[in-house]
Amino acid sequence: MIKSKMFQWIEVSSYEQMSEIAATIFAEQLLSKPDSVLGLATGGSPLGFYKELVRRHQEEEFSFARATTFNLDEYVGIGPGDATSYHEFMNENLFRHIDLPETRRHLPNGLATDLDAECSRYEKLIGESGGIDLQLLGIGVNGHIGFNEPGTPFDSRTHVIELTEATRQSNARFFDREQDIPKKALTMGIGTIMAARKIVLLAFGDNKMDAVERLENGAVTEEFPASILHKHPHVTVIYGK
Ligand SMILES: N[C@@H]1[C@@H](O)[C@H](O)[C@@H](COP(=O)(O)O)O[C@@H]1O
Numbered sequence: 001m002i003k004s005k006m007f008q009w010i011e012v013s014s015y016e017q018m019s020e021i022a023a024t025i026f027a028e029q030l031l032s033k034p035d036s037v038l039g040l041a042t043g044g045s046p047l048g049f050y051k052e053l054v055r056r057h058q059e060e061e062f063s064f065a066r067a068t069t070f071n072l073d074e075y076v077g078i079g080p081g082d083a084t085s086y087h088e089f090m091n092e093n094l095f096r097h098i099d100l101p102e103t104r105r106h107l108p109n110g111l112a113t114d115l116d117a118e119c120s121r122y123e124k125l126i127g128e129s130g131g132i133d134l135q136l137l138g139i140g141v142n143g144h145i146g147f148n149e150p151g152t153p154f155d156s157r158t159h160v161i162e163l164t165e166a167t168r169q170s171n172a173r174f175f176d177r178e179q180d181i182p183k184k185a186l187t188m189g190i191g192t193i194m195a196a197r198k199i200v201l202l203a204f205g206d207n208k209m210d211a212v213e214r215l216e217n218g219a220v221t222e223e224f225p226a227s228i229l230h231k232h233p234h235v236t237v238i239y240g241k
Contacts, residue, residue: 007237008235008237009216011239012204015048018048020052023056030067034062037067037126038070038133039135040071040094042073046138057098067100070122073086073146074108074186076160076186085110115186119159120158123157131197132195134196139208141170143227152189152222152225154190156189157192160184163183194229194231198234198236200236200238201229203238209239215229
């Protein structure tokens with residue numbers, strides 16, 4: 001496959017620098033289009049980014065009042081009110097600090113009784129909102145984006161996924177007990193992510209450098225989900241260790 005020339009690589013020397021650059025990209029997006037649809041991510045990688053975004057918002061650089069957000073994923077079986085849910089992560093690190101109306105903050109509902117119907121509802125809602133203008137991503141050490149594990153079809157849409165043991169273990173730090181780590185999640189599909197107009201991927205730390213190297217130089221293959229980004233017209237990777 002021919003790789004895209006639209007990949008921009010920004011190497012940083014600190015986590016703070018990565019967070020600041022990412023916050024600037026999102027600030028510029030909101031300033032140029034206040035009703036932007038933003039795709040958001042959870043995990044350790046974007047924590048500093050959210051902190052910086054909140055700081056700048058509080059200094060009245062920009063507003064979220066007309067924006068809409070969609071998160072990449074949520075665990076099955078936990079939801080709002082559970083400290084380990086992505087709902088709670090977003091409340092804690094972003095939503096409770098900004099002026100984004102509650103009705104326009106979206107995450108998949110991991111407590112839905114019919115999970116497949118929930119996936120269709122979520123996918124439809126993204127479409128009805130006009131599609132994602134700017135999507136934030138982290139990357140798993142196995143190349144997963146959102147919770148799309150290796151082998152997930154490139155054309156997948158929002159779906160239920162069984163988490164690999166490697167992903168469960170790398171997310172174990174967020175849970176008190178082994179048995180509390182969910183086995184399944186709802187995630188935007190790779191096709192959903194690829195439909196975003198612009199993408200920013202954050203990768204920081206020694207443990208992410210193999211994945212970054214493979215992303216930069218490896219083949220485009222479903223065995224390494226992030227590799228599909230080479231087919232996207234507008235990706236910025238901000239990385240460092
Ligand atoms: N579902 C999330 C991903 O969206 C995230 O990118 C990845 C990396 O997380 P971290 O940034 O904590 O390394 O972990 C989880 O599996």
